[in-house]
Amino acid sequence: MKTNTIRCALAFAAVTAVLPSLVQAAPxxxxxxxxxxxxxxxxxxxxxxxxxxxxxxxxxxxxxxxxxxxxxxxxxxxxxxxxxxxxxxxxxxxxxxxxxxxxxxxxxxxxxxxxxxxxxxxxxxxxxxxxxxxxxxxxxxxxxxxxxxxxxxxxxxxxxxxxxxxxxxxxxxxxxxxxxxxxxxxxxxxxxxxxxxxxxxxxxxxxxxxxxxxxxxxxxxxxxxxxxxxxxxxxxxxSVPEPGSLALMGLALIGLVGSQLRRKQ
Ligand SMILES: [Ca+2]
Ligand SMILES: [Ca+2]
Ligand SMILES: [Ca+2]
Structure with a gap:
């Protein structure tokens, strides 16, 4: 239980660390x-x-x-x-x-x-x-x-x-x-x-x-x-977003969380 909490915290920290740069760098x-x-x-x-x-x-x-x-x-x-x-x-x-x-x-x-x-x-x-x-x-x-x-x-x-x-x-x-x-x-x-x-x-x-x-x-x-x-x-x-760019960003975040969880297992 404690290990799972740490894993989730690590994944959350990874996402929140990368999110501002994605938002700031939005083309x-x-x-x-x-x-x-x-x-x-x-x-x-x-x-x-x-x-x-x-x-x-x-x-x-x-x-x-x-x-x-x-x-x-x-x-x-x-x-x-x-x-x-x-x-x-x-x-x-x-x-x-x-x-x-x-x-x-x-x-x-x-x-x-x-x-x-x-x-x-x-x-x-x-x-x-x-x-x-x-x-x-x-x-x-x-x-x-x-x-x-x-x-x-x-x-x-x-x-x-x-x-x-x-x-x-x-x-x-x-x-x-x-x-x-x-x-x-x-x-x-x-x-x-x-x-x-x-x-x-x-x-x-x-x-x-x-x-x-x-x-x-x-x-x-x-x-x-x-x-x-x-x-x-x-x-x-x-801006007129390129088709699918927001969806791709969402998929990238999901992939990042998944990779963080897998790495800790
Ligand atoms: Ca010319
Ligand atoms: Ca002229
Ligand atoms: Ca021409």
């Missing part, structure tokens, strides 16, 4: 949309290449307007000179389904604490090729370059958290907070870095302490050689 999973394009002046899989992919190069800020469109997508800014974009119509196709130039699928990225116990979550992929082996799959050097991605999530603005958002990557990245452009890394370029602090933009972006807001990320991979996607944020973004 933030963002499910998004990917649109695959072919290179300009090519036709592959019966789909024509797009004029804005594998064509013009260079930094190109101001491609999008400061306010998201009514459909929740970036709107081309015709008032600016944008040498890497052919037209408003060509830009529209970046983030809208159009089987004449793109093929659409879904993808997930998983953000984890950047170090043990950190409240900053990050996702870094210096070989960001989520369309490899999928969709149109026109490859160059073994990778499917030429695609766009978009992610939509929510967060609660808390002034006391002094939250930050950092991005590094290529090519274009447009981040919107509360429907307004907060970060513009537009253009076809090597990996570039941008960031913002929520408290610094709260007045201009109409953020009220304790209220919920949208965070929308639009990215484009438009040139071969490299594809980098790296973001870090202290914002507790609304």
């Amino acid at each position: 933030i999973v963002l499910t998004g949309t990917i649109r695959d394009f072919n290179f300009y002046n090519t036709t592959f899989g019966g789909v024509a290449g797009h004029v804005d992919f594998e064509n013009k190069m260079g930094d190109d800020r101001g491609i999008v307007q400061n306010q998201l469109g009514a459909d929740g997508k970036p709107v081309y800014n015709s008032a600016n000179s944008n040498p890497t974009v052919s037209s408003a119509a060509s830009f529209y196709q970046w983030y809208h389904d159009d089987p004449t130039v793109n093929k659409t699928g879904s993808l997930q990225i998983t953000l984890n604490p950047i170090s043990s116990g950190s409240t900053i979550y990050g996702y870094t992929n210096n070989s960001f090729f989520p369309a490899d082996g999928k969709l149109l799959n026109q490859t160059n050097g073994g990778h499917n370059f030429g695609f766009t991605t978009e992610f939509h999530t929510l967060f609660t603005y808390m002034t006391a958290n002094n939250d930050t958002f950092n991005f590094a990557g290529d090519d274009d990245v447009f981040v919107f907070i509360n429907g307004k452009l907060a970060l513009d890394l537009g253009g076809v370029h090597a990996s570039e870095t941008g960031n913002f602090n929520l408290n610094n933009i709260k007045t201009a972006f109409g953020l009220v302490d304790g209220s919920n807001y949208s965070l929308d990320i639009f990215q484009a991979e438009r040139h071969t050689v490299a594809s980098n996607f790296s973001m870090q944020t202290s914002l507790q973004l609304n």
